[in-house]
Amino acid sequence: MVIIGCHGLMADKNSPKQIDLAGRCTALGMAYFRFDHRGCGDSDGNFETDTTLEGRMADLMAAVEVMGKTLGSLPVGLFGSSLGGTVCLAAAERISPFSIVTLAAPMQSRSIQLPSDSPQSLKNEVRQNRLRFDISSKIASVHNILIVHGSDDETVDVQNAHNIYRVAQKPKKLLILEGGDHRITDPAHQRHYVQEAVQWFKDCVATS
Numbered sequence: 001m002v003i004i005g006c007h008g009l010m011a012d013k014n015s016p017k018q019i020d021l022a023g024r025c026t027a028l029g030m031a032y033f034r035f036d037h038r039g040c041g042d043s044d045g046n047f048e049t050d051t052t053l054e055g056r057m058a059d060l061m062a063a064v065e066v067m068g069k070t071l072g073s074l075p076v077g078l079f080g081s082s083l084g085g086t087v088c089l090a091a092a093e094r095i096s097p098f099s100i101v102t103l104a105a106p107m108q109s110r111s112i113q114l115p116s117d118s119p120q121s122l123k124n125e126v127r128q129n130r131l132r133f134d135i136s137s138k139i140a141s142v143h144n145i146l147i148v149h150g151s152d153d154e155t156v157d158v159q160n161a162h163n164i165y166r167v168a169q170k171p172k173k174l175l176i177l178e179g180g181d182h183r184i185t186d187p188a189h190q191r192h193y194v195q196e197a198v199q200w201f202k203d204c205v206a207t208s
Contacts, residue, residue, distance in 0.1 A: 001031065001077060004035075005022065005034050006085070012040045014034075025198060035059070052131065056087045057090055060088070060091050077098055077201050078095065080100070082105060082156065083105075085103060088105075089107075099145070100144065100145045101197045104148070107160045108134045111160055113154065147165050147174050150177045151177065151178050151179060152179055173196075173200065
């Protein structure tokens with residue numbers, strides 16, 4: 001199997017949350033592919049003009065294609081942090097992953113609350129409506145999903161997790177990290193979510 005990870009809006013493939021998860025997955029024999037979305041990290045593009053949900057979905061589809069050519073026909077699992085989780089959910093119908101794990105994913109763009117000290121580039125994205133989305137209709141066909149969210153998330157309200165869980169199909173699991181923030185800065189929370197995510201991928205591939 002191979003897990004493909006999608007980072008958040010202002011992050012890149014070197015997010016500590018994703019590096020930790022990738023390390024645990026590969027230690028247990030699960031391939032893990034991290035990549036930078038357009039305009040982020042080592043990828044080409046301009047963040048302010050190229051960042052859209054559709055563009056990031058296209059990036060994810062390209063990553064799936066690359067992994068198919070590189071590793072052959074393997075079961076594909078998806079991990080997405082914040083907007084990356086939204087991307088995974090929106091593209092799930094086209095990819096048919098054996099499992100999905102989302103972390104602090106917004107279901108609707110209007111549910112994102114930007115901190116006052118957010119970078120101007122991020123405020124521009126929202127102001128110019130390039131990131132307007134509502135993926136509610138995409139979630140009804142999603143299954144084998146673990147939804148992780150911090151109860152005190154200051155950027156994406158935890159209600160998003162409850163809404164995703166309510167609409168998604170079984171098998172599904174909701175993990176609320178009590179007192180957890182958007183970035184999952186508590187090391188104990190990070191260890192917990194990584195442990196749960198790895199186990200979820202293992203369990204799902206065994207029944208796929």
